[in-house]
Amino acid sequence: ETLHHRRQRWSTLLHSDDYRTVITEVLEQELPKYSTSSVVIPTSLSPIMSECILILASAPLIFTAAVDGVLPRRYLQDTHLQAEYEEVQNRAHIQPSIYIHLLADEHGLAPTANQLYLIRQMVLDYLDERAVNHGFALLIDNVSQPPFHQPANNRTLRKYLATHSTPRSAQRIATLLKFCEGIHKRWLDTPPHLRDAPLTYPPGECGYARNSHARLEQHRRHISSNYVMNLVEDICTHLYTTNRFPQHFRMHQFIIYLIFQPTQAEIAEIFCSGLLQVWVENGGGFNHYPAGRSNRSAREIGEREWQRHEAYAREESGLVQNLRVQRERVED
Template sequence: MTDVNGGEYGGNPGMILDAYSRRLIEAHSKGLRELVEAALDLKGLPCDKWVNKRRDDGNLEVMKLELLFMSACIHPDVLKHLVQGDLPKAYSDPLMTSMMEGHKREKRIFIYIHYLVNTIGVSPSPSQLEHVLDIADIYIRGFGKPNDQASYRTSKKIDELIGNHKAEPDGKRRYIRGDTQYKVINKWISLVRGRIEFDKLKNRWDEPLTRPISEVGFASSLQRLDQHRKHVRSNYIMNLIEAIFATEGGIYKNHQYILFDCIEPCHGTFGEILCSRYAQAYSTHGGGFSHFVAGVSVANSYKYEEQNWSLAKENLLKSDWFKPSIRKEMMKLREETRMHRRIYTSAEEQDEQLEEMSGIMNELEVLKESLVVSKEKFKETTDEYMSMMDPMLGLLDLVESGDSDDEIVE
């Protein structure tokens, strides 16, 4: 396992992002269970408390099975490219496009993802991103400072580009609604700078990011995606960066992709959390725009009637890929279950042997006590017998003290 806290770039967001990406890709190559476990093992993410709570409650293993099943509801090709971070480029394939088309999903509850890319799915380079971050610094610098005219001129172009917003020279900013948002944006800029600094050290400064900046969400209609496009009730960091890119020619913007239809109410929460981890969409290591715990705002998924979920299940079962995919995982689970049973049976047999050995040792202990008494009473006549028993009694003492466990097992 990669040590993400040490090494040449110890603690660098880009180094950690690279290490986590390799870990996820390797786990996915082995299977869904391994992928789920690898995703849940990632540290330093906003939803760590969600994972740790289930670990502390003893429910994590059951949760892993539920997450495995949910992951099997994502088309294998979509999941593969989601984990690899190249889903936007793969989307140019007509087959991928047909699998992820959104116009038929108006009555669905689904998990979607935004990627900051161009029309062919390519991310901006670290050098291009640095230029945008410099502009973002100027933009936020004038928040609450009406006298910063240079910042105001920059913010006016950005704030008025999308929609009907009217900027005023009063220190207010469209994409900053208070001190908390100011701090979050400032922290995000710092994290992304750290990420691209790693790219510079790896001689990738003018190459597209290996993993585009992304954001995962839950929606119950295509209207939610339209709100994001209009910068209404949306992620303010994501909107700000897109608006800045728009002032620089608009080559890069947040493109939307539907990952999968939820077939259970809980998949709204589970899907946001797990896909955010699969995609590295959290801001923690400069990989995404998601700066808040995923899954918190999807409680309304439980308000939908059963027919919504039934329809999604029917369509899933009609697909030509779901049954083979889930069957493959079930066969692996059955084999692992058989293996665990064999191990458990072997352990039971060993327990029986140890119990039998323990009984013998107890008898020897009784004999030892008896012999000690006899030794005190008939020392002269028992010296020879006791000398013969000393090695066995010494072994018994070692077993009792726990020093000979290895020898007993062998």
């Protein structure tokens, strides 16, 4: 099953309120990744399923639009969605949340499969140590701040390959090669006659933050950010400014879910990352670091504050009604 068909099928199932099928399939894909992980999640499937049902039942319209693959485009046109999202943004100042980045142009459209394939080739050129690519890599490394100076005695240095411990990280190279393999697979999975049409599901990145506004600002400034995502965005800017692309693809940022229980923090990030298929391996996005490993801040929030968040979810979201629908489905 291709990424496109999987996401399309999950979207259809969720619109028909079939939470359990989708949750089961997502968890079957995602949970094995954490069998030896330090991420704190229940060992039994039942409480994880319950948390995922709560997530889907309380999800705002912005979440649904993300699942459907239409969020950047619909947000530009749908005033109802914009109004609801304003409230989500207000709450996210005081409530932990899940955010996403989606690669799209100024009209909210994703790159085509062929455009994504060209981005892939640019990533491979960036990784290449041969002298012919040094100048290109330096251009890419200076698309965004901070500026990067390539020493004359080591022209193989790259901004997005350097870490605190090594100037050219083997781990980062391996991850970017995995990203390129995923893009190649997605290109092959796209029928040839559709490779010049915008992809239905934009490449994305998903994360958790206690304050998503602050975290998204870090990402905008490429501070403690995702190097795969940052590199791709800089390549897209380069392709636009050099007239290789008629559109300027960039990362569109959205907060898609408000967490209202401390037990949701890790599970929400794991589930949303799987549901939105944002992993480098399958060409769906830029996530390469296991979800749920940077969520300790949820434990710092007091019980009364969590109670207020849950009360808000029950009063303002579709949580109560959607849970009733789920119970009726089980009883039937």
